[in-house]
Amino acid sequence: MTRIVVVGAGLAGAAAAWRLAQRGHDVTVLERTVPANEHGSSHGSARIFRYAYQDRFYVDLVVDAARGWTELMQAHGSELITPTGAVDYGDIRNPEGLATVLAEAGVEHELLTAGEARRRWDFAFDTDVLWQPGAGVIDAEQSVRAMLAQARHHGATVWENRLVTQVAKAASGYRVLTASGEVFDAEQVVVAAGGWLPDLLSDLALPSAFTNAFPALEVSQEYAYHFPYREPMLAWPTFIHKTKEIQVYGLPGGRDAENRGQKVAEYNGGKRISSAAQHEQIVDPANRKRVIEYVKRYHPALVPEPYAETTCLFTNTPNEDFIVDRIEGIVLLSPCSGHGAKFAPLIGEFAAELVGGGNVPSRFRASARANR
Incomplete structure (x- = not known):
């Protein structure tokens, strides 16, 4: 069992928590306010689920994501x-x-x-x-709540009103600090901070080669x-x-x-x-x-x-592709550019794969650029 802290409880963070807890990991979710709040990208009852893309790559991903939605429902x-x-x-x-x-x-x-x-x-x-x-x-708000309910069913803990300010390296892996002074220790951290990621990126104990190669958000x-x-x-x-x-x-x-x-x-x-x-x-x-x-x-x-x-x-992102990547013990999720909601269950699976040492599509990995 791996101790995981998930930063953010929007669609991506909730999906990651669900899939990680489902695989038996010890999961703690830290949400800056409340899940699916109106200040983020996962609130409300209306997001489009569609298959139509000019790129076959994304069409196939929607087909995979649809199976996850069926499982969740x-x-x-x-x-x-x-x-x-x-x-x-x-x-x-x-x-x-x-x-x-x-x-x-x-x-x-x-x-x-x-x-x-x-x-x-x-x-x-x-x-x-x-x-x-x-x-x-897609009812985005209810989907977030459903995924968090499944995460809790599998043993996850969800903390609201926990604003993460820093992720620092520690002997046990990582130490996640909040604005209220609380500290959460983890072996790995999944960051799904949405539109707050640009502010948080420099405080995540990431190698400079990775941050230098990270796409401009x-x-x-x-x-x-x-x-x-x-x-x-x-x-x-x-x-x-x-x-x-x-x-x-x-x-x-x-x-x-x-x-x-x-x-x-x-x-x-x-x-x-x-x-x-x-x-x-x-x-x-x-x-x-x-x-x-x-x-x-x-x-x-x-x-x-x-x-x-x-x-x-x-x-x-510059090309509207997502960022789904792991560098050392930190997984970054940014399924964004206005078309990520439909992929939520699959993004959770990708996060779980990365935590377990597996792989995800290379076009989502900023680290591939850092290693060139």
Whole structure:
């Protein structure tokens, strides 16, 4: 049994705690406030689960992650992903290319003309449309709670309001220090700090060769808006629409939107901040106006007046690949760039593999660059 401290209880940290405890490790989770809090990237009830990627590598990972979601939902006893299906379209989304990749991976899909798609959904489609019936909406907050419940079931301890300020080397492995002066000893540490990772990275007792090779993380404060359906109980899919003018995604808002509206956001339309510590939770009026104009143009079945709005954090790597790596006794998890939620159970498995001395996909490992 290995003593592990997991720093952070968002989707990545909760998944790591679940998978590590499931394998018999002695796991302690330290969360700076409360799990899935509104200041991080794992709050609320609406994240997209989809298979469509231009890169077969990620499609295969979604297939693997789906098995983990099924396992979690069976253990938890309730639905964490609401099936809605998804549509992808737009002149730079390349639905035809997406369909080719999904066909190679054996994922169910359908390629529709814009006219065929308009007869199914009241969207102003401007290109052919990829339909994925297996897509849906992840309840992020409930998923975090479900994974932590499974972690506790297997013996893990979860501490709230424990702000980690430093991870130092010690005779037994590592000593994790908190702002309140508490000390937690561990043989290995898993860091899943989300948008706080840029602030914490220099305090993790990491070799300089590794930190020098670590990709530059760009944290952004993003904005999302809930638009009411003109008619109640419409069966809306999730959507990703990418054009040369704007890139937008949307999904049924679920509990966050009182189940009466669609969550719509401009992809990477927010402002850049140095870390989650600068998250102001104030919506940019120019972005709100831009998204409202988009809804007016492309979504006649929505009332173009948001009745709720929110901010969230993206932590972006330069190429949008994740960071899942181990250096000495520290595992770093940053399944980010706005598309990591769907992979949570698999990220937990990767963390457990690294703790046990196993491997993960090389493109996720910053240490590979340090060793060149």
